[in-house]
Amino acid sequence: MMKQILSWFRKNPCLMPDKESRRLLLPASSILQALGGEKWFENRKNTTKTAERSVKACRTCDAREPLVTLLRCNNCKHVYYCSKDCQRSNWKHHKVECREIVAEQEKVKRLSLTDPDGAKLATDWSLWRKQPQFDILVHALGLHRDPGRGRTHILFKAAEYAPTTTKLKYKFRVVSCGVFRIKDVLRDIELIMGLNRGEDQEYVDSLFDESAGTHAGVPYIELSFGDGLQAWLSSGE
Numbered sequence: 616m617m618k619q620i621l622s623w624f625r626k627n628p629c630l631m632p633d634k635e636s637r638r639l640l641l642p643a644s645s646i647l648q649a650l651g652g653e654k655w656f657e658n659r660k661n662t663t664k665t666a667e668r669s670v671k672a673c674r675t676c677d678a679r680e681p682l683v684t685l686l687r688c689n690n691c692k693h694v695y696y697c698s699k700d701c702q703r704s705n706w707k708h709h710k711v712e713c714r715e716i717v718a719e720q721e722k723v724k725r726l727s728l729t730d731p732d733g734a735k736l737a738t739d740w741s742l743w744r745k746q747p748q749f750d751i752l753v754h755a756l757g758l759h760r761d762p763g764r765g766r767t768h769i770l771f772k773a774a775e776y777a778p779t780t781t782k783l784k785y786k787f788r789v790v791s792c793g794v795f796r797i798k799d800v801l802r803d804i805e806l807i808m809g810l811n812r813g814e815d816q817e818y819v820d821s822l823f824d825e826s827a828g829t830h831a832g833v834p835y836i837e838l839s840f841g842d843g844l845q846a847w848l849s850s851g852e
């Protein structure tokens with residue numbers, strides 16, 4: 616157990632941001648010593664990796680490591696669950712997304728044989744989209760004024776590839792973005808996503824249904840797209 620806890624801290628150094636909480640939760644402990652004392656925490660940096668880990672939680676009940684062991688969806692290897700029960704109850708929401716993720720992974724695999732640049736672009740795009748960008752969302756949707764807007768409005772984000780930089784964060788530039796009432800742009804969502812006529816409302820509803828479950832956060836959805844990029848409708852809270 617001790618080993619597990621230590622490795623968890625090494626991977627998530629920024630989840631106990633202040634001295635006070637460390638003092639309370641790791642009282643004069645062997646864990647703190649094994650990590651290298653207070654000094655160890657002071658020198659940690661928040662990176663894309665640690666940011667990604669900090670949002671790693673059971674999709675259904677939000678349980679996090681190290682309290683539970685998270686399992687990945689076997690199919691897309693992309694979302695996490697704490698138990699088979701949680702996975703089963705989430706399947707109706709994850710189904711469509713799972714199919715899209717797998718399709719994208721297969722596309723990357725195919726491209727890597729014939730068109731390495733195209734494969735690189737698709738991989739960068741899927742990584743970039745996954746980065747948490749909550750600040751932008753909160754401000755663009757005006758959630759700080761009225762959290763209810765997360766349910767009625769959507770953020771459209773058009774991006775452009777800028778492969779000159781090595782930092783993932785800057786590999787895509789948001790060239791334009793706009794906030795719209797969801798019901799005004801359902802047809803546009805359909806076109807950009809390549810959905811069948813009439814699938815739009817159902818898709819949007821399924822995204823919100825999911826976050827109406829056990830989570831207490833403010834739900835939102837956003838649509839990212841761009842020239843030569845697979846459009847992606849994502850939700851969260």
Ligand SMILES: [Zn+2]
Pocket residue numbers: 673674675676677678696697698701
């Ligand atoms: Zn769970």
Ligand SMILES: [Zn+2]
Pocket residue numbers: 688689690691692693694709712713
């Ligand atoms: Zn999946």
